[in-house]
Amino acid sequence: xxxxxxxxxxxxxxxxxxxxxxxxxxxxxxxxxxxxxxxxxxxxxxxxxxxxxxxxxxxxxxxxxxxxxxxxxxxxxxxxxxxxxxxxxxxxxxxxxxxxxxxxxxxxxxxxxxxxxxxxxxxxxxxxxxxxxxxxxxxxxxxxxxxxxxxxxxx
Amino acid sequence: xxxxxxxxxxxxxxxxxxxxxxxxxxxxxxxxxxxxxxxxxxxxxxxxxxxxxxxxxxxxxxxxxxxxxxxxxxxxxxxxxxxxxxxxxxxxxxxxxxxxxxxxxxxxxxxxxxxxxxxxxxxxxxxxxxxxxxxxxxxxxxxxxxxxxxxxxxxxxxxxxxxxxxxxxxxxxxxxxxxxxxxxxxxxxxxxxxxxxxxxxxxxxxxxxxxxxxxxxxxxxxxxxxxxxxxxxxxxxxxxxxxxxxxxxxxxxxxxxxxxxxxxxxxxxxxxxxxxxxxxxxxxxxxxxxxxxxxxxxxxxxxxxxxxxxxxxxxxxxxxxxxxxxxxxxxxxxxxxxxxxxxxxxxxxxxxxxxxxxxxxxxxxxxxxxxxxxxxx
Numbered sequence: 001x002x003x004x005x006x007x008x009x010x011x012x013x014x015x016x017x018x019x020x021x022x023x024x025x026x027x028x029x030x031x032x033x034x035x036x037x038x039x040x041x042x043x044x045x046x047x048x049x050x051x052x053x054x055x056x057x058x059x060x061x062x063x064x065x066x067x068x069x070x071x072x073x074x075x076x077x078x079x080x081x082x083x084x085x086x087x088x089x090x091x092x093x094x095x096x097x098x099x100x101x102x103x104x105x106x107x108x109x110x111x112x113x114x115x116x117x118x119x120x121x122x123x124x125x126x127x128x129x130x131x132x133x134x135x136x137x138x139x140x141x142x143x144x145x146x147x148x149x150x151x152x153x154x155x
Numbered sequence: 156x157x158x159x160x161x162x163x164x165x166x167x168x169x170x171x172x173x174x175x176x177x178x179x180x181x182x183x184x185x186x187x188x189x190x191x192x193x194x195x196x197x198x199x200x201x202x203x204x205x206x207x208x209x210x211x212x213x214x215x216x217x218x219x220x221x222x223x224x225x226x227x228x229x230x231x232x233x234x235x236x237x238x239x240x241x242x243x244x245x246x247x248x249x250x251x252x253x254x255x256x257x258x259x260x261x262x263x264x265x266x267x268x269x270x271x272x273x274x275x276x277x278x279x280x281x282x283x284x285x286x287x288x289x290x291x292x293x294x295x296x297x298x299x300x301x302x303x304x305x306x307x308x309x310x311x312x313x314x315x316x317x318x319x320x321x322x323x324x325x326x327x328x329x330x331x332x333x334x335x336x337x338x339x340x341x342x343x344x345x346x347x348x349x350x351x352x353x354x355x356x357x358x359x360x361x362x363x364x365x366x367x368x369x370x371x372x373x374x375x376x377x378x379x380x381x382x383x384x385x386x387x388x389x390x391x392x393x394x395x396x397x398x399x400x401x402x403x404x405x406x407x408x409x410x411x412x413x414x415x416x417x418x419x420x421x422x423x424x425x426x427x428x429x430x431x432x433x434x435x436x437x438x439x440x441x442x443x444x445x446x447x448x449x450x451x452x453x454x455x456x457x458x459x460x461x462x463x464x465x466x467x468x469x470x471x472x473x474x475x476x477x478x479x480x481x482x483x484x485x486x487x488x489x490x491x492x493x494x495x496x497x498x499x500x501x502x503x504x505x506x507x508x509x510x511x512x513x514x515x516x517x518x519x520x521x522x523x524x525x526x527x528x529x530x531x532x
Contacts, residue, residue, distance in 0.1 A: 140519045140520035
């Protein structure tokens with residue numbers, strides 16, 4: 001049995017809030033600011049801890065979905081090469097390393113975006129924009145909701 | 156290695172410096188006692204007989220290390236502000252250029268006065284400037300009573316007092332006769348009509364790559380759209396670069412603006428670039444469904460009033476370009492520049508930079524909204 005992660009985070013938050021913060025002198029403004037940020041950050045991390053693997057897996061699934069939706073984008077040799085690389089990045093995405101695999105797909109999509117601008121079919125250029133806007137709209141809503149506890153967003 | 160991509164020379168130097176600083180050991184926040192010793196040593200040379208006291212750190216801000224202090228000489232006390240770069244900042248800029256511009260703008264619009272500058276870190280650990288202190292606040296003391304949005308909520312009374320000054324000073328900056336001014340390091344993008352947009356785009360794309368920003372499809376699409384749709388500029392002017400509520404000081408009781416701050420991103424360019432930044436949703440507020448830029452003007456009202464007071468015509472297509480550039484640039488700042496500084500442990504407030512990086516999805520969503528809009532004609 002390992003110590004409960006939530007209890008460990010909560011104990012750090014309590015130490016920072018009730019022991020460290022009250023003992024900082026009023027002139028230690030930077031230290032006070034940063035302790036407050038640490039407490040806030042840790043509380044959110046604690047609240048999201050159990051959901052993080054699912055969130056990151058969903059990010060990868062969404063990257064795979066947009067890559068597949070873009071598979072019909074066609075054009076000259078540059079676009080074709082980018083499509084081949086994108087397909088390979090999707091094939092390699094077995095979920096064993098969700099962050100690296102998501103990043104690899106996103107890099108391949110970026111290459112496809114630039115390639116399509118260079119030698120993609122006119123229809124494909126329009127379709128690529130529409131697909132990215134549709135999928136990224138949905139992804140951005142999920143990300144905004146995920147980071148809303150940080151207090152910047154008005155979602 | 157110096158980039159071969161076309162941009163203003165100073166920005167090539169800034170990118171070189173950022174690259175070189177990455178290999179330096181981690182940076183930690185300076186202690187007030189260390190700053191006191193540094194200042195005492197500096198003034199021993201600059202003002203023999205003067206004494207330094209009351210060094211205290213200035214809170215807030217995400218970019219520079221700042222300290223208030225008192226300099227006493229012949230029975231006279233004067234308050235100053237030391238503004239020092241961290242080793243790697245969320246916005247990498249040049250202290251000497253800022254100093255040159257502040258001197259040029261003195262008397263044109265209210266600005267802080269620079270007293271000393273150490274642009275090449277010959278005395279201070281990083282490049283630094285010492286400014287005379289200006290009275291005023293950047294947000295009202297009851298700013299906690301915010302409606303919504305990241306921007307500062309000013310309230311009806313202050314809004315009424317500040318809005319004309321805010322707009323008139325922007326108009327005055329854009330009307331500044333930069334051609335006749337002595338502005339070394341400021342280069343004019345006048346080789347062709349698209350050079351103003353190209354220099355801006357190139358710099359931000361280079362620093363995005365340098366800081367290894369993690370791409371996503373909307374950022375790739377935005378970058379390509381910006382590369383393909385650069386507008387012409389036939390009316391070059393001085394731009395502030397970060398003009399918004401939060402970047403000026405005002406007297407809370409009278410609402411008088413006492414100083415326009417944060418000139419470090421100023422350049423010769425297209426006035427639409429400033430307008431796009433002012434009009435960013437994240438710097439404004441939304442009250443009862445109504446958006447106000449910098450909590451001062453509704454979007455169309457701002458554009459209309461700017462045209463009326465400046466005599467310029469706002470080109471909607473160009474403004475659309477700079478709306479998109481602004482959100483793309485803000486994404487780069489919080490999503491690549493801040494995290495790179497934190498990752499390398501070269502900043503004094505890594506935890507703030509990673510906290511700010513959680514705003515990334517808001518800019519991604521902004522880009523989706525803007526790129527999905529029908530392009531104005």
